[in-house]
Amino acid sequence: KQYRIAVIPGDGIGKEVMPEGLRVLETAAKKHGVSLHFDHFDFSSWDYYEKHGQMMPDDWKEKIGKHDAIYFGAVGWPAKIPDHVSLWGSLIKFRREFDQYVNLRPVRLMPGVPCPLANRKPGDIDFWVVRENTEGEYSSVGGRMFPDTDREFVTQQTVMTRTGVDRILKFAFELAQSRPKKHLTSATKSNGISITMPYWDERVEAMAKKFPGVKWDKYHIDILTANFVLHPDWFDVVVGSNLFGDILSDLGPACTGTIGIAPSGNINPEGDFPSVFEPVHGSAPDIAGQGIANPIGAIWSGAMMLDHLGEKVAGKSIVDAIERTLAERTLRTKDLGGNADTTACGKAVADMVD
Amino acid sequence: KQYRIAVIPGDGIGKEVMPEGLRVLETAAKKHGVSLHFDHFDFSSWDYYEKHGQMMPDDWKEKIGKHDAIYFGAVGWPAKIPDHVSLWGSLIKFRREFDQYVNLRPVRLMPGVPCPLANRKPGDIDFWVVRENTEGEYSSVGGRMFPDTDREFVTQQTVMTRTGVDRILKFAFELAQSRPKKHLTSATKSNGISITMPYWDERVEAMAKKFPGVKWDKYHIDILTANFVLHPDWFDVVVGSNLFGDILSDLGPACTGTIGIAPSGNINPEGDFPSVFEPVHGSAPDIAGQGIANPIGAIWSGAMMLDHLGEKVAGKSIVDAIERTLAERTLRTKDLGGNADTTACGKAVADMVD
Ligand SMILES: CC(C)[C@H](C(=O)O)[C@@H](O)C(=O)O
Numbered sequence A, B: 001k002q003y004r005i006a007v008i009p010g011d012g013i014g015k016e017v018m019p020e021g022l023r024v025l026e027t028a029a030k031k032h033g034v035s036l037h038f039d040h041f042d043f044s045s046w047d048y049y050e051k052h053g054q055m056m057p058d059d060w061k062e063k064i065g066k067h068d069a070i071y072f073g074a075v076g077w078p079a080k081i082p083d084h085v086s087l088w089g090s091l092i093k094f095r096r097e098f099d100q101y102v103n104l105r106p107v108r109l110m111p112g113v114p115c116p117l118a119n120r121k122p123g124d125i126d127f128w129v130v131r132e133n134t135e136g137e138y139s140s141v142g143g144r145m146f147p148d149t150d151r152e153f154v155t156q157q158t159v160m161t162r163t164g165v166d167r168i169l170k171f172a173f174e175l176a177q178s179r180p181k182k183h184l185t186s187a188t189k190s191n192g193i194s195i196t197m198p199y200w201d202e203r204v205e206a207m208a209k210k211f212p213g214v215k216w217d218k219y220h221i222d223i224l225t226a227n228f229v230l231h232p233d234w235f236d237v238v239v240g241s242n243l244f245g246d247i248l249s250d251l252g253p254a255c256t257g258t259i260g261i262a263p264s265g266n267i268n269p270e271g272d273f274p275s276v277f278e279p280v281h282g283s284a285p286d287i288a289g290q291g292i293a294n295p296i297g298a299i300w301s302g303a304m305m306l307d308h309l310g311e312k313v314a315g316k317s318i319v320d321a322i323e324r325t326l327a328e329r330t331l332r333t334k335d336l337g338g339n340a341d342t343t344a345c346g347k348a349v350a351d352m353v354d
């Protein structure tokens, strides 16, 4: 089978890291007999927005909705386009309209990456954050009353549906069950957020009954963030609401020093719609155009994409190559104390794939 | 003037650390000519709940509402009382009904405390988290529909009022202005939480105009938690909503290794109602009764209380004494690698006060 991939580099360093991601994907595909076909799109970018006054063409869903996956660079350029236009006009639109209800990010201490935590070494930290990606705190329900007076107030609803909560929990429990430690941690705040969060807890308990082989626990989000710093070795799969997952999936990579190289998947597990794979970093206008951006986030996202497509061996070959590349100072980029540029680092990973 | 303090030890190790807190307060008061009068109360505890079926007497407001401050130990014993009864029946009740709209916590790297971050030393990290303490995400508005069906959903509103947002921002800007760095950081998430958080940003901008001497910036909560780990030296005063402040004021102390010794104030700045000072740690039933609890959180909370009462010199004498005590292995408790018990550590701090 040939996989059709929509490639959207987006803005800023997105355009620089994507060619390296593609280089590595092509190498791994060839080595492992996987057939990939790439279609390139220029929307979701400032250039496109400047020309058309919107982030994407009206028929964006027809253009990319039938692909097997979307490989995405970076979007957002606050100095030129307000976030609510650029992000809500592309990334968040994908999540909602392609029902990508899982946001998946690894937290892994890699060789060669300076760790901000004391006394941790590669192997100590290796878990996944599973984030609900369509509802929860990111709702569009709410408003303002008595504007510009002393009585002014705004409200915004957090919305949790049975469907939305159960399906993300199911995904997280299944992931936990597939891993050696079989351990799931739920992020909650039911002692303070007294309506939605007790409901989340209730559904976790119900779902846990269906996965008797998975050990599970829960922490309130405040102490959970503390435990990411103090005991990152405790975790295996961590599941949270849209907001809690957002926080934990930035904090986790920060704790392993990998925020600049972390990958992510916005996944529709049923495959009714394509999933989006993108580095966690943004378009970084400040360093764009210099050829120094670290391509590992994009490359690693490519590995996650292969994994999602069912090509696990090819995906793993890339992650292994990343680890071997990062271990060599001469092959890492400057942000990690190395001296390679974007292309040299990308080529190094491609060479390491086997 | 004589200050009247209501003392509520509460449960578990609350009962063990409070005598040390009082010992140090009495010593500092005597040395600095401050007159303190203590009234002791046994409610907000399991014993009281067992006898009376509620956490506090009906006339709790009359009993403690006229005191100059409330000095609190710890509450909560999940195995015996559900959190929503114990916490919402005492601590959260105080916050709401005594309009303690500021929750204030220091984040400071202390000598002698093992820091989970690599290469940080005392002096590098020293800031305050200012948390809105009455509204925001901790609302009581919301509910459930279609229970026990596939269409089930729950909602909960985040509520931000002009009054509520402006007064916490004013407090935070004033605090920033009083400090040498004059720097305020606002926690937001306006790129994802699209109604309440842009309002928060709007009010921050408006308030900033009234404090031209304060430099300010804002970060989305996801990257802000990451920056607590990566760049804790960037911060001076950090202000956040009820939920964001809750998260940051656990994460901050975790980053400095001080989560077991951090103090907090639940403050009504106008003095219309008493403020509550309490260690951040809970009642810790697992180690209660052994005399090994670390009393520093309670003692430090006492210092914050003196500060709030306007007795800054006496307050500072206690914080200095804490620093000197922690620096000595023999005077620290076991949780910090020392060998003192609760009483020995409390006496040591009292001896150091000058
Ligand atoms: C116990 C809990 C309700 C409380 C809160 O979330 O406010 C606690 O975490 C705190 O920070 O004082």
Ligand SMILES: CC(C)[C@H](C(=O)O)[C@@H](O)C(=O)O
Pocket (backbone or CB within 6 Å): A087, A246, B191, B192, B222
């Ligand atoms: C850009 C922003 C809206 C987004 C989010 O909060 O979901 C980002 O932080 C992420 O994690 O993908």
